Amino acid sequence: MLVTWKYRPRNTFIQRLDPRTRFLFMFSVIFGLTIPEIWDFRIILPLFAISLTLYLLARIEWKDVRRVWIFIFIFLSLIIGLNALLSGRGGPSSVTSIPSPVLFYVPILDLFGWMVPITISKAWFALNQMLRMLTMAILAIPIPYTMDPNVYGTAFKRMGASDNVSFTMDLAFRFLPTFARDFTITVDAQRARGYEMEALKGGLVERIKRLSPLIIPVVMQSTVTGEEVIDAMDLRAFGTSKRTWIKTLTYAPRDYFMLGLGALIFITCCVLKWGFGIGDYFVPDFFTAFFVG
């Protein structure tokens, strides 16, 4: 069992961006869509196009992300889409309050005569909802594949986090392979003693309890390791003055472009919604016409 980061250098536009730029741009889009509560497809669609372009520019191989996309597809269609289609809730109240032709009824509790109407408004809302969610998700998915784990600590420091918080993050990334190795050794040692990892028997409580031979040794050893690290850091006077960082981050013109684009997206969403009243939910005529002619 090998713990490997999904990250691989690919020499792409996305990877040449400063990690701060990528975090800030992602938050600009997420907050641009959520703070002013944008539900207008004319705004969501261009943002989706931008997100998709950035995702494709990352050039992540399909075999790497296949499982993630299956999960996203199931999540979007079954949880987000189906829920929106049946209930019409989770967005603006206008989804269910505006008059809209009924496409068909779904018998949820047929015996009690409870038939859920699926309206054109609900159908359009479900599509909108999935697209909106996807716009945000495809900005988050490439991060572990395209961002060097060694720069997270520096990136957070440069975004304003304290030395202690940034160092915690940096240290966590460095500890990870060590503890993963310890965990592997523990699993192997317990297996050698007859521990059956693949066939945990018994009831639920028993099954969870039986995980303790794998968890306890690693956790307890880590607390001992921690004391040694604390001693080493104290001896080097950690925390007595401002720290310097080995990795340096500098913004390039492309970063300023992306940061500007992010700011523009956020400001435009806010101004359109609060200044001009554009961005609310509505069902476009072409969608209604598609069903009712």
Next chain:
Amino acid sequence: MNDKSTWEFGTRQVVYGAIGAALYGVFSWATNIFPLPAAGNITFRPAIAVLIFFAVAYGPWVGLLAGFIGNTLGDGLTGWGFYWHWSLGNGLIGLVAGLAMAGISDFKARGDIIKAVGWGIAGIAVGMLFASLTEMWVGGIDLNTALFGYFTPAFLGNTVVTVILLPILMIAFAAVASRRGR
């Protein structure tokens, strides 16, 4: 074992925050490889007990950082991406559970273990409620889905794991700490 200044944030908190985060990340990732059989859509994440243990043993800052960074690492290792509200929700679990630290003097005393489990469950309630309700805003789900589709299974699953594994971790820690002498 630990000093009782709950909100201190020094070298000890930095190191144990990082260790807690790395362990939480590794165990979260590992349980994806060896999934625990579960009923319905209830998810079991044994790693949550490790997070709460670090919070209880080393305080709220350690809990907050271990939860936030650990969840980010776990998601990163499995390749899901970065979902800030779930990471923050996990951080809140640790932060609230860490408030138990000041009231715990003996890690193998029944009363202290119950206290730790109680704070842990309170942390799970706060953290998962935050993440589930934020999902309404970020993901656009409705209140029913947030409460019954996200919060309830996450709360129940994490609570079961905490009630079973946290006492075992605390008793083991008491033995290790007494041997170490600090």
